[in-house]
Amino acid sequence: MKEITGATKLFGILADPIHHVKTPQRMNEHFARIGYDGVLVPLHVRADELASTLAGLRNLRNLGGLIVTVPHKTAVMDLCDEASDVARKIGAANVLRREPDGRLTAHMLDxxxxxxxxxxxxxxxxxxxxxxxxxxxxxxxxxxxxxxxxxxxxxxxxxxxxxxxxxxxxxxxxxxxxxxxxxxxxxxxxxxxxxxxxxxxxxxxxxxxxxxxxxxxxxxxxxxxxxxxxxxxxxxxxxxxxxxxxxxxxxxxxxxxxxxxxxxxx
Ligand code: NDP
Structure with a gap:
């Protein structure tokens, strides 16, 4: 991983429980491989705190997006601003992109x-x-x-x-x-x-x-x-x-x- 500086783009993975998730290692290895100045961190969020967490996170101007896993994949659909056709039909998403104006766009890539x-x-x-x-x-x-x-x-x-x-x-x-x-x-x-x-x-x-x-x-x-x-x-x-x-x-x-x-x- 590159040194984290004020210019580093931030990403997170939302899950509960969080200890078993493998995405942070894999994504940070990917960032290092392609020389991207970003970091993905685990974010332990309970289902009843998901809405308030997303409301706050969307204000982070250096946030690139969020990966979403169990148990939040369905619940994020009501909390995002836009969604791909597939995510809408499935009724679940596993990635949210933060647009420059703070809107969240959901997609399902499983x-x-x-x-x-x-x-x-x-x-x-x-x-x-x-x-x-x-x-x-x-x-x-x-x-x-x-x-x-x-x-x-x-x-x-x-x-x-x-x-x-x-x-x-x-x-x-x-x-x-x-x-x-x-x-x-x-x-x-x-x-x-x-x-x-x-x-x-x-x-x-x-x-x-x-x-x-x-x-x-x-x-x-x-x-x-x-x-x-x-x-x-x-x-x-x-x-x-x-x-x-x-x-x-x-x-x-x-x-x-x-x-x-x-x-x-x-
Ligand atoms: P869900 O809880 O949404 O679905 C579980 C499925 O398993 C349902 O079809 C359920 O049937 C069935 N099931 C569970 N217990 C039994 C049982 N005792 N007898 C018969 N059927 C049963 O889980 P997910 O779809 O989110 O996850 C499923 C798996 O996919 C997990 O192991 C997860 O780790 C893995 N996964 C892997 C990914 C990867 O990148 N490799 C990405 C995403 C998930 P019913 O509807 O009848 O309850």
Whole structure:
């Protein structure tokens, strides 16, 4: 990191809890790599203090923007001034850019990060059949991004079926030509299989899908970064599938967030 001076641009990540977030190290490494005079710091904010925190932060004239994570991704939508189409349809954002006049513009990059992560490992999505386990925050973003990336069809499977139906309806609102189905825990018959549930983070978690139905021709993708080698990925490898770890999604989001925040070499 460059020496912090009065000219250094300030960025923050809003989260609760905060201790586990990896974005400060990654973004500050990115700033150093491109020679940018900026610093990103962790900001521990409780949900009931988010509105007052944002009201104050938007007055900071050297603030470039904010990264937003659990549990604030949905709540920031009511507290920002503008939002991208995708963020509005998903109803959640993970980055806020501070405009020179103090307005905050929201965008959601989880899904684009996932797609760019796949491309970074040589996997294209256009024309492929995709299976998505989950209908929470990450799954919403990834569902929109898969359709935007041109998948031939998307099957959504979630424990709470109503949330899968709701996600389907909102994707169809933005992309009326998309082919979207509601699925079961059986991922067979799809070329790309994605776990976007939180299952696999904790030891003893149930598997997010029926792994006995995985096929050797499938690419099986994980959003979970810790542990790196989830039970799903272990089972997928045993069945001969190609696998995609959760880490490239975050690595690519760092680049995308920097682009959105207008961070360039200085
Ligand atoms: P949410 O809480 O919004 O969604 C959780 C999802 O998991 C829901 O679909 C939920 O189903 C499902 N789920 C949870 N428990 C169970 C269970 N016992 N049985 C079946 N389904 C279950 O979480 P997020 O979408 O925000 O996060 C999901 C994961 O994505 C996390 O591990 C997070 O760390 C990761 N992530 C990774 C990123 C990266 O860059 N690699 C970026 C963002 C997130 P239901 O709707 O029925 O409750």
């Amino acid at each position: 899904g684009e990060g996932f797609v760019r992560g796949l491309r970074s490992t040589g996997n294209e999505l256009a024309g492929k059949t995709a299976y998505l386990a989950g209908a929470g925050g990450a799954a919403n973003a990834i569902g929109f991004a898969l359709v935007q990336a041109g998948v031939a069809s998307l099957t959504i499977a979630n424990r709470t079926a109503a949330k899968a139906e709701d996600l389907k309806a909102r994707i169809l609102d933005l992309f009326p030509q998309a082919r979207i189905h509601i699925g079961t825990p059986d991922p067979s018959g799809h070329e790309v299989v994605v776990n976007a549930t939180s299952l696999g983070m904790k030891e003893g978690d149930p598997l997010p899908m029926d792994v006995s139905r995985l096929e050797a021709t499938q690419l099986v993708c994980e959003v979970i970064m810790q542990p790196e080698n989830t039970a799903l990925l272990q089972a997928a490898r045993q069945r001969g599938c190609k696998v995609q770890y959760g880490a490239p999604m975050l690595a690519c989001q760092i680049e995308l967030m920097a682009e959105f925040l207008g961070v360039g070499a200085k």
